[in-house]
Every structure is written in structure tokens, then in C-alpha cells.
Amino acid sequence: MSKTTRVLIFLAVSMILIGAVAVFASTEGSEVIPAAAASNVAWWVWPLSLLVVTFVLGIVAVLGGVGGGVLFVPIIGGFYPFNLDFVRGAGLLVALAGALAAGPGLLKRNLASLRLALPVALIASAAAIVGALIGLALPQNVIQTLLGATILFIVLIMALAKKSDFPNVPKPDALSQSLAITGIYTEQSLGKDIEWQVHKTPQALFMFIIIGVMAGMFGLGAGWANVPVLNLMMGAPLKVSVATSKFLLSITDTSAAWIYLNEGAVLPMIVAPSIVGIMLGSMVGVKILARTKPKAIKWMVIGLLLFAGTRALLKGLGIWK
Amino acid sequence: MSNDKVKASEEQIAYANILNIGMWFGLAVLTFTFIIYVSGIFQSFVPIEDLPKYWGMKAKDYIHILNAPTGWGWAAMIGKGDYMNFVGIAMLAGLTILCYLVILPILIRKKDTPYIIIAILEVAVLALAASGILKVGGH
Numbered sequence: 001m002s003k004t005t006r007v008l009i010f011l012a013v014s015m016i017l018i019g020a021v022a023v024f025a026s027t028e029g030s031e032v033i034p035a036a037a038a039s040n041v042a043w044w045v046w047p048l049s050l051l052v053v054t055f056v057l058g059i060v061a062v063l064g065g066v067g068g069g070v071l072f073v074p075i076i077g078g079f080y081p082f083n084l085d086f087v088r089g090a091g092l093l094v095a096l097a098g099a100l101a102a103g104p105g106l107l108k109r110n111l112a113s114l115r116l117a118l119p120v121a122l123i124a125s126a127a128a129i130v131g132a133l134i135g136l137a138l139p140q141n142v143i144q145t146l147l148g149a150t151i152l153f154i155v156l157i158m159a160l161a162k163k164s165d166f167p168n169v170p171k172p173d174a175l176s177q178s179l180a181i182t183g184i185y186t187e188q189s190l191g192k193d194i195e196w197q198v199h200k201t202p203q204a205l206f207m208f209i210i211i212g213v214m215a216g217m218f219g220l221g222a223g224w225a226n227v228p229v230l231n232l233m234m235g236a237p238l239k240v241s242v243a244t245s246k247f248l249l250s251i252t253d254t255s256a257a258w259i260y261l262n263e264g265a266v267l268p269m270i271v272a273p274s275i276v277g278i279m280l281g282s283m284v285g286v287k288i289l290a291r292t293k294p295k296a297i298k299w300m301v302i303g304l305l306l307f308a309g310t311r312a313l314l315k316g317l318g319i320w321k
Numbered sequence: 322m323s324n325d326k327v328k329a330s331e332e333q334i335a336y337a338n339i340l341n342i343g344m345w346f347g348l349a350v351l352t353f354t355f356i357i358y359v360s361g362i363f364q365s366f367v368p369i370e371d372l373p374k375y376w377g378m379k380a381k382d383y384i385h386i387l388n389a390p391t392g393w394g395w396a397a398m399i400g401k402g403d404y405m406n407f408v409g410i411a412m413l414a415g416l417t418i419l420c421y422l423v424i425l426p427i428l429i430r431k432k433d434t435p436y437i438i439i440a441i442l443e444v445a446v447l448a449l450a451a452s453g454i455l456k457v458g459g460h
Contacts, residue, residue, distance in 0.1 A: 268406030
């Protein structure tokens with residue numbers, strides 16, 4: 001095991017311990033009345049702890065190739081005293097900030113494709129509004145249980161889903177042809193230009209309705225679902241899929257974030273340190289990336305999500321409060 | 322020739338440029354207002370030390386008990402330390418709409434009809450979400 005991997009495992013364990021301390025320091029349960037919700041912990045401990053935990057999450061997210069939101073919501077929702085409404089609102093803004101930060105570079109290098117993203121974003125962002133409205137209307141225990149089940153499903157996808165660097169697209173479908181969804185980018189590892197086109201666009205657009213609803217409902221971001229649909233279903237090259245997915249989040253999460261904002265489900269005390277922490281962590285993560293073994297990190301992320309998803313599920317079912 | 326083909330399109334570059342400037346500006350505003358908020362220079366709508374009493378509640382209960390603003394009601398309260406942060410948050414959340422408005426004239430000039438329609442529809446969807454018209458049904 002390399003030194004970097006050991007450091008990362010240490011960081012992940014520290015993060016869980018901080019979270020565990022947080023949950024025990026606070027009162028139990030989330031449907032609380034004001035007086036019972038007060039804890040003995042000084043207020044400033046929470047944003048400070050959020051800053052540290054999201055910094056680590058930012059590193060792990062980059063190394064694990066996932067968005068910050070998918071780690072943020074189950075971990076912060078499971079181990080902090082904040083209501084899941086505020087955690088999901090913050091999760092969307094965390095994912096949004098990460099996508100906004102990554103977007104310009106990905107677009108300029110032509111890895112993220114505006115022509116691929118725009119039609120998909122229209123469907124996903126409209127669906128995300130519906131998801132946000134549903135998510136905020138559902139009772140706490142239901143949304144917590146569904147979140148747990150969704151996270152465990154994501155674990156399954158991450159563990160089993162295959163990826164294809166350059167999928168074979170024999171013939172583009174009529175819709176993608178009429179929208180001219182095609183592109184070319186320079187694959188530096190091969191030193192050549194890769195031309196790509198897509199197929200099964202109508203089916204993929206249908207999938208993005210589901211993805212958008214889930215993104216809005218759980219505040220997760222949706223890179224975990226975007227990439228398989230863009231890559232495996234539509235047949236976009238893996239790099240284009242990952243980059244377009246990241247950029248796509250900046251549009252999908254925007255619509256859902258506005259719903260949370262308008263419904264009062266955004267607390268600056270949670271949002272600001274989380275955004276700063278995860279962005280700083282992402283910057284450090286990018287630097288560490290070159291020296292790590294992706295497989296070890298991938299399994300570490302899966303382990304983290306498995307733990308956080310189980311916690312969310314059991315919390316929702318009232319088994320582990 | 323091949324070199325030109327791998328370059329990002331004009332609208333893609335325009336989108337990226339606005340995104341880059343807006344993101345850093347919004348983030349700077351958010352960080353700055355958060356520092357002001359926690360420093361206590363401005364009075365907050367919910368005193369910081371009381372916040373832990375309320376952040377475990379569902380958002381609708383939080384709004385109801387504190388009589389906190391919804392929709393764009395926060396805009397009238399940006400003199401309060403906590404609601405001041407919403408300026409940066411709204412900038413980040415509104416940036417995508419601005420990006421679409423910037424690329425729209427380019428798409429019109431290129432007579433790219435399908436994408437003109439998509440861009441207009443997207444602006445409408447995001448504006449609807451931002452408007453505060455859509456409300457969560459009670460239960």
C-alpha cells in the first residue's frame with residue numbers, strides 16, 4: 001500500500017470519526033422541536049468541522065471520480081444534526097459550485113460538449129424541479145429511507161458498471177443527427193484526434209428525466225448516473241461523458257437549487273463552509289491524483305458510500321437513530 | 322484543418338468565459354459575506370448562537386416558526402448577516418441563466434434553430450425555478 005493511499009485511508013477514517021463525534025454530540029433524531037434540538041456544542045464547532053470534513057470529501061471525490069454531492073448528502077445527513085432539507089439544499093450548491101468551477105476548463109478543452117449537454121440539460125433540469133418539489137414535500141423518514149436505498153444502488157452501479165473508453169456507434173440516430181450532436185477532441189494519451197457521435201438519444205433523454213428527478217429529490221448531483229447513460233447508452237467517449245456530465249450538473253443542479261433556496265431550505269452556515277471546504281479539497285485532490293492508484297481509491301469511495309448509505313437507510317427506518 | 326476542428330465552438334468558449342468570471346466572483350462574494358456573517362458585524366435574522374436550535378427542523382417548520390422569508394423575500398433582508406450570504410448563493414445559482422443569455426445571440430447569428438429553441442426553453446425553465454412561483458404542496 002502506497003504512502004498516499006495510507007494517508008487517504010487515514011483521512012477517510014478521521015472524517016468518519018469526526019462525523020461520529022458530531023452525531024453523538026448532538027441530540028438524536030431529526031424531527032425535533034427547537035428546544036430539544038439545541039446541543040451543548042458551541043455553534044462554531046459545526047462550520048469548522050464542516051470545513052474540515054468537506055475538505056477531505058473534496059480530496060476523496062476527485063480521487064474517486066465522483067461528484068462532491070453524492071458523498072456530501074449521505075455523510076453530512078447521516079452524521080450531523082442538520083435536517084436533511086438543509087443538507088440536500090447545501091448538497092446541491094456544493095455539487096453546483098464544483099461543476100461551475102470545472103466547467104470553463106472542460107468546455108475550453110472541448111472535452112465537455114455544449115451540443116451534447118444542452119438538449120440533455122433541458123430535460124434533466126426540468127425534471128430536477130419536479131424532484132426538488134417532491135423531495136421537500138415528503139416526510140423526513142421517507143426521504144431518509146429513499147436516500148439510503150439510492151446510495152446503496154449507486155454503490156452497486158459503481159461496483160459493477162463497466163465503462164468504455166471509445167464506444168462503438170455504428171450509426172447516429174435521427175434525433176442526434178438533426179441536432180448535430182457530434183464532436184472531435186484530442187486524446188492526449190494516444191496523441192490523436194477522436195471523432196465521436198451518439199445514438200439512442202430518445203432513450204437517453206428518457207433516462208435523464210429519471211436522473212433529474214433523483215438529483216432534485218436527494219440533492220446528490222448526478223454524475224454517478226450521467227456518465228453511464230452518456231457513455232454506455234449514447235456511446236460518447238468516456239472522457240467526453242465524464243466532462244459533459246460534470247458540466248451538466250451546473251445546469252441540472254441550478255434549477256433544483258433555486259427550489260430549495262425559494263423554500264427556505266438553504267442555510268448559509270452549512271452552505272458556505274461546505275463549498276469552500278470541498279473546493280479547496282478538490283484542488284488538493286487534483287494534485288494528489290497523479291500519485292495514487294485509482295482502484296484503491298474507487299473501493300475506498302465505495303466503502304464510504306456503503307457505510308453512509310446503510311446509515312441513511314437505518315436512520316430512515318428508525319433502526320439506527 | 323484538423324486543428325480547427327478540435328477547437329471548441331464560439332458559443333462554447335463564450336459560455337466558458339462567463340462561467341469562469343461569474344463563478345469566481347460569486348464564490349468571492351459568498352466567502353466575504355460569510356466572514357462578515359460569523360464575525361457578527363451585522364445583526365443576523367437568527368442569532369448565530371441560536372441557530373443550532375433550529376437547523377434540525379424541516380425547512381417548512383423553520384420558516385413557519387421563525388417567520389423567515391421564502392422566495393425572493395431574502396432580498397429585502399440582505400442587511401442581516403445571515404441573509405447577506407444569499408447574494409453570493411444567488412449569483413452562483415443564477416450564473417447559468419446568464420451564460421445561456423450570452424450564447425443566445427451567437428446561436429441566432431449562426432441560425433442554429435434547434436439550439437436557439439433549446440436555449441430559450443432552458444432560460445424559461447431556470448427562470449421559472451428561480452421565480453419562486455413553484456411551491457411545495459403541504460402535507
